Amino acid sequence: DAGVIQSPRHEVTEMGQEVTLRCKPISGHDYLFWYRQTMMRGLELLIYFNNNVPIDDSGMPEDRFSAKMPNASFSTLKIQPSEPRDSAVYFCASKLQGALAHEQYFGPGTRLTVT
Amino acid sequence: DAKTTQPPSMDCAEGRAANLPCNHSTISGNEYVYWYRQIHSQGPQYIIHGLKNNETNEMASLIITEDRKSSTLILPHATLRDTAVYYCIVRVPWDRRNSGGSNYKLTFGKGTLLTVNP
Numbered sequence: 001d002a003g004v005i006q007s008p009r010h011e012v013t014e015m016g017q018e019v020t021l022r023c024k025p026i027s028g029h030d031y032l033f034w035y036r037q038t039m040m041r042g043l044e045l046l047i048y049f050n051n052n053v054p055i056d057d058s059g060m061p062e063d064r065f066s067a068k069m070p071n072a073s074f075s076t077l078k079i080q081p082s083e084p085r086d087s088a089v090y091f092c093a094s095k096l097q098g099a100l101a102h103e104q105y106f107g108p109g110t111r112l113t114v115t
Numbered sequence: 116d117a118k119t120t121q122p123p124s125m126d127c128a129e130g131r132a133a134n135l136p137c138n139h140s141t142i143s144g145n146e147y148v149y150w151y152r153q154i155h156s157q158g159p160q161y162i163i164h165g166l167k168n169n170e171t172n173e174m175a176s177l178i179i180t181e182d183r184k185s186s187t188l189i190l191p192h193a194t195l196r197d198t199a200v201y202y203c204i205v206r207v208p209w210d211r212r213n214s215g216g217s218n219y220k221l222t223f224g225k226g227t228l229l230t231v232n233p
Contacts, residue, residue, distance in 0.1 A: 004158070042223045043159065091158045102149060106158025 002026075004107035006092050012113045018080040021110045024073055025094030033093040033104060034067055034077050043091070049075065050097075082114045119203045124228040127197075133190040135227050137203030140184040146205050148179060150188045151223070154199040159223070162188065162201075193231045202226040 005024040013019055025032045033048040047057040052069045060067070064083070069075040079086055089111050093104040120138040127133040139148065149164040163170055163177045165186075170177040176189040190197055202223045 093158065102161050102164060104161070106160065108157055 004092055004094055004105055006090075006107040006110050008110060009108060010111045010113075012115065013082055014115055015083055016081045017114075018078065019082045019086075019112060019114075021077040021079075021090050021092075021112070023075045023077070023092030023107060025075070025092070026105055027073070028096065029094035029105075030072075030097040031095045031104075032069060032075050033095075034075070035091040035093065035106075036088045037091060037109070038088045046077070079112075082112075084114045087112055087114050119205055119224055121201070121203055121224065121227045123225060124230070126230050126232060127190075127193045129195060129231050129233050130192055133193040133197065133229055133231070135188040135190075135201050135203075135229060136185065137188070138185045139203070139205045142183050142205050143207075145207055147207070148177065148183075148186045149204040149206070150175070150177065151202045151204065152197075152199040153202070153223075153226070154196075159202070190229075193229075195231050195233060198229060198231045200226040200228050 004026055007022045011019060023032065031048060031050050034046040035043050036046055037043045044059055046059040047067045048055055049069045052072060064081060065079055067075065067077045075092065077090060089109045091106050091109045093106045095104045118141060122136065125135060147164050147166050150162040151159045152162055153159045163172055163175050165177045165179055167179055167183055169179065177186060178189065179186045188201060204223065
């Protein structure tokens, strides 16, 4: 199994630009999570999906952030417009329907830098 | 969630046991101890968890003191690939039946940077 795949691994953009992060969960996993990690705030859950449906987006910081999951094998996290304070590592994770919540498998992350 | 305290860094010789301590003196009766690690440029990885009994799996052992105010993660034969930041988390266990977002929230502190030396 290839594990959770994220792209790009690194993204550098200017303030005001649109940024799209992509995630391919492990095949067969029903849950998909988006996290953000910074030195100041640690790892924060932004949103998660179950069977492609967003279940809880209370962690999404602002309306500038949006996430979609058009099918079971693909999800995007979009920031529009981006700001320097959005600079962070964004992780995608997935898990099986029957697995316990702590059994999430994380991708390698996308390091976003907004200048 | 109870607060945890871990040393910022530790060194270990390759092949030796690595013992990583965690203090959680304010732990509640229904809170579990979870350990994760994060290897450089990778996402967090679940290692092990426990309530009060010692636990062992293919990755590590978890020793929890009788008063549950501290615990130790043991990597029995550390390898260079075990170099990572190790996080101790104390919280009420996630419940697969609970769809609340906070149930899946992972809050990491500073953790311990374990460096395994050749």
